[in-house]
Amino acid sequence: xxxxxxxxxxxxxxxxxxxxxxxxxxxxxxxxxxxxxxxxxxxxxxxxxxxxxxxxxxxxxxxxxxxxxxxxxxxxxxxxxxxxxxxxxxxxxxxxxxxxxxxxxxxxxxxxxxxxxxxxxxxxxxxxxxxxxxxxxxxxxxxxxxxxxxxxxxxxxxxxxxxxxxxxxxxxxxxxxxxxxxxxxxxxxxxxxxxxxxxxxxxxxxxxxxxxxxxxxxxxxxxxxxxxxxxxxxxxxxxxxxxxxxxxxxxxxxxxxxxxxxxxxxxxxxxxxxxxxxxxxxxxxxxxxxxxxxx
Numbered sequence: 001x002x003x004x005x006x007x008x009x010x011x012x013x014x015x016x017x018x019x020x021x022x023x024x025x026x027x028x029x030x031x032x033x034x035x036x037x038x039x040x041x042x043x044x045x046x047x048x049x050x051x052x053x054x055x056x057x058x059x060x061x062x063x064x065x066x067x068x069x070x071x072x073x074x075x076x077x078x079x080x081x082x083x084x085x086x087x088x089x090x091x092x093x094x095x096x097x098x099x100x101x102x103x104x105x106x107x108x109x110x111x112x113x114x115x116x117x118x119x120x121x122x123x124x125x126x127x128x129x130x131x132x133x134x135x136x137x138x139x140x141x142x143x144x145x146x147x148x149x150x151x152x153x154x155x156x157x158x159x160x161x162x163x164x165x166x167x168x169x170x171x172x173x174x175x176x177x178x179x180x181x182x183x184x185x186x187x188x189x190x191x192x193x194x195x196x197x198x199x200x201x202x203x204x205x206x207x208x209x210x211x212x213x214x215x216x217x218x219x220x221x222x223x224x225x226x227x228x229x230x231x232x233x234x235x236x237x238x239x240x241x242x243x244x245x246x247x248x249x250x251x252x253x254x255x256x257x258x259x260x261x262x263x264x265x266x267x268x269x270x271x272x273x274x275x276x277x278x279x280x281x282x283x284x285x286x287x288x289x290x291x292x293x294x295x
Contacts, residue, residue, distance in 0.1 A: 005019075009250065025259060033148055035098070043219075045110060045127045045128075045181035046126075046127060046128055046129055046130035046131075046133070047130045047131075047132070048125065048130070048131055049121070049122065049123070049131030049132055049254050049255025049256075049294075050132075050253075050255060050256075051121055051254060051256045052097070052121075053097050053098050053121075053254075054096065054097060054098075054099075054256070055100075055104035055119065055120050055292065056099045056100070056292075057088075057090065057092050057101050057117050057119055058088040058089075058092075058102035058119070060117065060148055060289060060292060061088075061104075061117060061285065062100075062114075063086060063286075064246055065284070065285055065288065066086060066104065066115075067093070067263060067284065068281055068284075069104075069115050069281050069282075070085070070104055070106040070113045071106075071108055071110070071113070072106035072108030072111075072112075072113060073085050073086065073106050075108050075109065076106075080155065085104065085106050088102040088103060088104045088115075089102065089103045089104070090101060090102050091118070097121065098119075098120070098121050098123070098259075099119070099120045100118075101116065101118035101119065101123070102116070102117050103115070103116050103118060104116075108267075109267065110266065110267055110268075111264050111265060111266045111267055111271075112264070112265050112267070112275070113262075113264050114261070114262070114263040114264075115260075115261070115262055115264065116259075116260070116261040116262075117258070117259075117264075117285075117289070118258070118259040118260075118261075119256060120256065120257045120258075120259075121255060121256050122134050122135035122138055122255045122256070122257065123255070131254075131255035132254055132255050134164060134253065134255070135252055135254070135255040135256070135257060135262075136228075137191075138257065138259065139228060139250070139252045139257055142228050142259075143228075143230050143250070143251060143256070143270070146219065146230060146232045146248070146250075148219045148220060148221065148230060148232065149218055149219060149220075160237045172181075178248075178254075188192075205295055212235070213233050213275035213276070213279075214275075217233065217275050217276055217279060218233070219231060219232045219233050219234075222249075222251070224249045225249075225283075225286055225287065225290055226251035226252055226253040226258070226290050226293075227251075227252050227253055227254065228251065228252050229249065229250060229251030229252070229286070230249075230250055230251075231247070231248065231249050231282075232246075232247070233245070233246075233247050233248075233249040233275055233278075233279065234248075235244045235272070235273075235275075241265075241269065242266045242267065242268060242269050242270070242271060243264055243265075243266070243271075243272050243273070244263060244265040244273070245263065245264055245272070245273035245275065245278055246261065246262070246263045247261075247262045247275075247278045247279050247282045248260065248261050248262075248282075249282045249283060249285075249286040250260075251290060253290060253293045253294065255273065256293060258286070258289055258290070260282050260286055262278055262281065262282040262284055264278060
């Protein structure tokens with residue numbers, strides 16, 4: 001009788017031990033280290049952008065640079081007024097770590113000059129998209145909105161038209177920089193040669209391209225500024241007022257986009273702001289800001 005009672009007890013103990021071993025083996029059951037819903041292939045978060053803050057926009061442009069961009073500052077005799085002109089006016093913003101800008105405006109005897117500098121730090125809220133990639137997409141949108149002419153226009157702008165490239169590029173160049181200014185002066189001499197505006201028409205009609213930048217100064221993509229950059233140059237006029245030139249330089253460095261808008265409107269009707277001079281000034285400032293961001 002004792003032997004019969006002992007054998008079933010041993011069998012039960014062995015069965016329990018075997019069940020415990022089976023539960024801890026690779027039988028498809030979940031282990032303590034596994035997480036429910038975890039596929040086992042974790043997706044790495046995209047790299048954050050290089051910049052987490054922005055500089056003070058009204059402090060990044062040095063006094064010497066402002067003297068070059070805004071010649072009227074030197075003509076200000078009132079010291080307090082001159083200091084205020086150097087300080088600029090910050091743009092309204094609700095998050096200075098994301099977007100910040102500053103404006104300057106100075107009038108002189110020859111012209112009124114405006115300068116606007118804007119910084120935008122791009123942050124991606126998609127963990128699979130890096131800040132740099134998000135900034136790159138935004139910059140591409142801004143460049144597309146600028147409607148730059150085709151790159152081949154600068155190559156065929158010397159007047160030697162090629163059979164396959166002289167069509168659309170040349171038309172895009174002529175309309176992008178000074179469409180409205182080139183049409184209004186050309187029409188005025190043909191309609192009324194004796195009108196009061198004929199005093200300004202000779203300077204404009206003597207050369208059909210007056211006011212339009214030469215081929216090498218046309219709106220274009222820039223290769224040596226930041227990670228990517230472009231320049232736009234537009235000439236506008238309103239009725240009898242002087243023509244205003246606006247030069248825009250925009251560039252991206254990592255997840256920060258910088259935009260410089262430089263405008264000049266001469267005090268004398270018929271005077272056209274010099275494209276090369278304004279572009280040189282704006283590009284010089286852009287190069288300085290790019291260097292400061294790179295530090």
